[in-house]
Amino acid sequence: MEPASSDIIAASGIKRTFGRGSGAVHVLKGVNLQIPSQSLIAFKGRSGSGKTTLINLLSALDRPSDGSILFEGKELSSLSNRERDHIRRTRMGLIFQSFALIPLMSAYENVEFVLRVSGYPASDRKAAAIAALDHVGLTPRMHHRPFEMSGGEQQRTAIARAIAHKPSLLLADEPTAELDSRTGLQIMKVFRNLVETAGMTIIMTTHDPAIMEIVDHVYELEDGQIVVPT
């Protein structure tokens, strides 16, 4: 199938093998994917099926052993490391299961700090951090440090940090795994709002059937390939 211009990601024949020779592990064996812009997508699959490996490839943290990944029409593997870093820092946001916040900094400082180290213009940093925290409903808690916040608030801080530079793609590896189901659904509301109001595309991994019910598409990884999208 030809990639449609409205696809933010078009990947074909992606393979990823770790190791060599008799010790080689063939994790992805020819994954094809087309992700429409402004959609909320989940990858599912048993533990070890390659979800994190795929997220690392789509976010240009890793390179495929074979195959092509077009992100906003650009072939990621043809770019230098510097160009890939630039795309990741400007067009993508990453969120992890463990939040990964800096403990001694407030929510606001956590967001502002990441803008600072990624070279975001100094004159716009304060406004961008405040807008991102507002987007996830954290304005009242922005001067609290992580240990003074609930798990859901900490994850919303991590989301604010990932969206403050206004990326087009948000990649989230198990973002609700450490949260109870009610809080997990609140995070999904934040994601849905980002898709609807900020026009982002969100790709997440999950094991939670309740979450698979509320995303736009679920892709299942099995035996190194994507099986029937639902």
Ligand SMILES: Nc1ncnc2c1ncn2[C@@H]1O[C@H](COP(=O)(O)OP(=O)(O)OP(=O)(O)O)[C@@H](O)[C@H]1O
């Ligand atoms: N750098 C690496 N070197 C060798 N093997 C690796 C490497 N990274 C991942 N693997 C292997 O690839 C397979 C897929 O791992 P991956 O973390 O992508 O699975 P997953 O679907 O995200 O699992 P989980 O649901 O448990 O997080 C596993 O067998 C893992 O051991």
